[in-house]
Amino acid sequence: MPNETVPPQDPRALLRRHGLRCTAGRLRIMFLLRSSGQHLTPAEICTQLTRKGSGRHSTTVYRSLEALTAVGVLHAVPGPGPTRYGMSDEPHHHVACQRCGHVADLPSDPLADAVARIEQLTGLRPGTSGSLLLYGLCAACGD
Template identity: 60%
Template structure:
């Protein structure tokens, strides 16, 4: 899925945040389209569809994974969320300040890494290989997380 070429910080923590963003980006304001960006922004994590479903499930009512998947795809196309395709299931995060990602090749955990922390390394990678960040200005770095290393 594509997303807007330039990520900007979106305030999805207030009730008007997601609603205003959805109206500005075109998708209809459905309950799941309002709850998902708020959840991702509040958790500051990159979550697979199954975890998003678990966290959105209310007592007495389940959220269908297909609804969550379609919501995430719609929000990703609109640039309100982004998808990280790595080992394991695709994980979704809140689009905010530009950042890169690290992904554990063993457990699939994805973490954000502020672009400013890799600015010099990104320039060196571009000079040495010609490889540049994608349209979201993000690089994906694979390795093993501290929990899996050893």
């Protein structure tokens, strides 16, 4: 059985392909986001790295997140609240709770018709990341 915490692509090769240095901090962030399966804030990333014994200064984490997002290794999902970062090999959209900020992925394929209809009605289309962001209330906040 394959180790589910290891990205399907070699992270070192992925960084090199995008012209980034392969640093321990970047690798730890990539593994953390992949293994968590969640979109995390920079503060949550710092906290979890510290818990795992590989803490990094928050400035280093922010710089790594910016670099990884700029080349498309990670994606950023803006507020409400702090930006959250995620990692996925599959094209997808996002839903975000407008109260607590929780972010969840939505697969692109089942939404292709809806995305086309949104573009037809509004002229809006997915941005350069290919993702739409929808806001609402999660189950915990909607009660």
